[in-house]
Amino acid sequence: ENIARRKREAEQRVFRVVEIDEDTIDPAVWGKNYPRQYDSYRRTVDTERTRHGGSEAFNRLEDAPRWRTIFKGYAFSIDYREDRGHAYMLSDQDITERTKVVKQPGACLHCHSSVLRAYREAALMAGVPAGEDHRQEQIMKGFEIVCAMPYEKARTMVSHPVSCIDCHSPETMQIRVTRPGFLNAIQELAKSDYPLPHLPSIERWRQDGRKGQYDVNTMATRQEMRSFACGQCHVEYYFRGEGKLLVYPWHKGLGVGEIESYYNETGFHDWIHEDSGAPVLKAQHPEFELWSQGIHARSGVACADCHMPYKREGAMKISDHHVRSPLLNIASACQTCHHYSESEIKARAELIQDRTKTLLIRAEEAVVDLIHDLQKAQEFGIPAEQLKAAQELHRKAQWRLDFVAAENSMGFHASQEAARILAEAIDYARQGQLEVVKP
Amino acid sequence: ENIARRKREAEQRVFRVVEIDEDTIDPAVWGKNYPRQYDSYRRTVDTERTRHGGSEAFNRLEDAPRWRTIFKGYAFSIDYREDRGHAYMLSDQDITERTKVVKQPGACLHCHSSVLRAYREAALMAGVPAGEDHRQEQIMKGFEIVCAMPYEKARTMVSHPVSCIDCHSPETMQIRVTRPGFLNAIQELAKSDYPLPHLPSIERWRQDGRKGQYDVNTMATRQEMRSFACGQCHVEYYFRGEGKLLVYPWHKGLGVGEIESYYNETGFHDWIHEDSGAPVLKAQHPEFELWSQGIHARSGVACADCHMPYKREGAMKISDHHVRSPLLNIASACQTCHHYSESEIKARAELIQDRTKTLLIRAEEAVVDLIHDLQKAQEFGIPAEQLKAAQELHRKAQWRLDFVAAENSMGFHASQEAARILAEAIDYARQGQLEVVKP
């Protein structure tokens, strides 16, 4: 009967039990039409650890206390945890000490909640015309308004973590990009001359004469969309100016050096390090950026291929909406492409991660040493002017160290590039120490 | 009919025009039986450059003058060239300044000539019994004798670069390992506990209770032999003791750290650096060792797969004996496995190499800086005792830098590992500088 059931199942097309539209945030409602996807979506509450990742929200500061020194003077030195499933994104933001010890803006919600309706409501109140025709205008305007709000106030406008509507068109179920931060950034990126062999639709737009703006939702390939959906949030960002506008710094490209040089030109820093006095940068989950440097991106392998692999349910193939570490799901996530045993695949991934980890520790030690030296030099009374060069080097080292540390694959997404970045971090940190003692 | 014609052609089997045996060194004679292989073998005289390799014997010291400083006090600072085709191996050894400014031993010929008959003759003269039954004994004994001879004397005993007999059994044409250096070393390696997931026959021998000695010529898989044949020469080595016995330092494993710790335990150094006074190591072409760390080895891809890919000649499929850079032959060397365009494959390989190269330069600079600092400190009169720690760090940094620099794939054979090694080199060199100025 198995085959019989299959034959039947395959014939049964999805049929719409309930109507859904742009205002349907509640995933349970969508789930009536797509029960399989909904079931797996809900499983992101699971918490299972892997060697270097997984979904247990352990305290990273206890795991590697050097980070208390590295983040000194910044909210991250107080509370910094391993990330976990999508189900927790809103509550984890609520409970982190980082939203308590510091006044945060509404911009934080862009990536931690199903925020679209909030944007549209805010825009309507600000006088943007109503109606579906003005939808995009509403979203972009509301985005600006909500970014600038105090976090607590904006928080009352949202109620759900990322939901179906954030990645899907309710009419066609097509995957789409909704986040203003990404929409703006991908246009800037397209305009730059940074080579993007892994994003063919952008290369094509460039070759076709760069007409108008690159429009991701109409121009990207389906395979690209399977990464862009995640690039909406899994990216480096900063809040620009008083309006706390959320910006992804891709104006010069996606490489660690290109982003740094953008920040240098805009004169941005995240905080002044308490001990070293250097105006340093904090990197945040640059998964999309590091993936872009890797062999998988270059081979056209999307985030969803590994983190939402197809799984067979009866005769249906569906995307596993239990977004999680692929190392908890190697058969579906890797074996479609790699014909080795599960244990062999795991060993290969962990070898890459272990290598990254040993370099990461080496880089952490170097940066901590530099911080101590700068602190001692200041205590010793060496004039600020003479420490500038060393502080500059601290900024460079910190940026690179954090780029790999804050990225969540422990180097897997681009193994050689992660090692290269850490090598630079080590070099700059040690050079900084030499600068301090220079006669 | 295509297949039909093929079949007809193929029926003209290889048939032996001339007899060949263990004394047939001249490849032209073998070539009578195997004209296709011989033709391609002869093409190793070609000289075509690639971005980071190829077969033009350009002067590496002019290309990157930092190496004059790095090798100061050692013959390599006088003459050091890019390697080229097998056809040149003997003449390049003749013409290098390194055999003129320094007295070299006969050990050098182990990898630069078709040396087997010389070994056997030397053994016979030393009283080892004659006859094919004692062949292996003759080779091992002759090896010892020839290693210890002065280069000039030993040189008169050989006349050819590597020839068919060095890799093939004249009877069966099966691939084989003939070099005593490798035969000894692979046994040591097998005896160690170093994990060798890429060498299944050794893992099997270990699991079967490590009985007797691991015998590469009877136990290795054919696919392994396609790498072992090259591992006879493309390896790190040193001359042990007064007898100048050629030894590959694999007693603790194939990793850069394992080899270093073997050298540390035996108290070996290649030379005392003229400026820094440190007892440092010179790495030599550790292709086999670095390949062992890479994803290709782990996937069962052998040296011959890339450097001697199959090519079609009429109705025959033969191994291309024009051993060279695979980047000059991407269609055969890479495209059976990688279904991208040639230009895309080249771009990927060169991206890996470019990343390695930028780190290599960074590491060279760091090591040169350390050498200068140590030199200045000595000029300044700092007592030797106080510089020991820094010299120790110079040794560590030099070993790692050279491991990647002397390896000939510019990091391609193991991209992440090459970057990791260079990161360590940088760290140790900079720490050395800090050590020098430590109060």
Place this chain on the structure above:
Amino acid sequence: MIKEDMRFISNLSFTTLFLLGFLGLFIGLSAYTFYYAQGASYLSNDPKACVNCHIMREQYDGWQKASHHAVATCNDCHIPHEPLSKYVTKLKNGFWHSKSFTFQDFHEPIRIKPQNRTVLQKNCLHCHGEFVSQIATHPGNDRQMLDCIHCHKSVGHGPG
């Protein structure tokens, strides 16, 4: 003590009974699957026979795009060409596939088993034996023989 032995015996017979019943059910089910999935066509040369199980859909699609689409069908590569072992293999595979399919207890994605890999290897030689006579001789023996699909993985089902 005796009680325990008794229990053991009754356990045993229960197990035996269960196993026998199970076997019956199993054969029945498998036969049904075999029938329903047009098992007879399993013995035919038509590639469509193999896609009767939706499970084989991917391989079928891949085969259609692969270089051998025009020159070889599933059986050319996966079934031995020698008369006897041909049917033995067909039956064996047919049985196991039916069994796996019925109980849905196989590893996914499906992976070719070592034994069938040797069959495959022999079949490459069946067509290309002369051509590779200088490089290949002993299918199934890794001391002597290179695995054709080490380099030509994509011939049957395309890249990827």
